[in-house]
Amino acid sequence: MKLLPDWRAVIGRAWSLRLIEIAAAADIILNVVPFVSDWLPWWLTIALLAAAWGARILSQPEKEPANADQ
Structure with a gap:
């Protein structure tokens, strides 16, 4: 296992992770x-987890196309 080069x-773009952390807190x-x-x-925790699910399936455009091979 290796980290992505642009981790x-x-x-910075992982809104689902941020929302899950806020829901846990x-x-x-x-x-x-x-x-x-x-x-x-x-119902705050439920709403935050639902928002995290939505953020996970939504297309979050990248600034530049990422090349995992480099």
């Missing part, structure tokens, strides 16, 4: 800090 650019906050549940809705 920094991939992480929101879920942890909702379960650990009980008084935050008054401000954050219970």
Whole structure:
């Protein structure tokens, strides 16, 4: 296994990964800090995961075509 040569650019465009991380943080906050549940809705984690799924299947155009062979 090898990293892609442009892994920094991939992480910069990886909205699905960002949304999954935010959903995990929101879920942890909702379960650990009980008084935050008054401000954050219970469905926030579900909405963020649905958005991550949508970001994963949407076409995210690249700035330049990536060549994995180089």
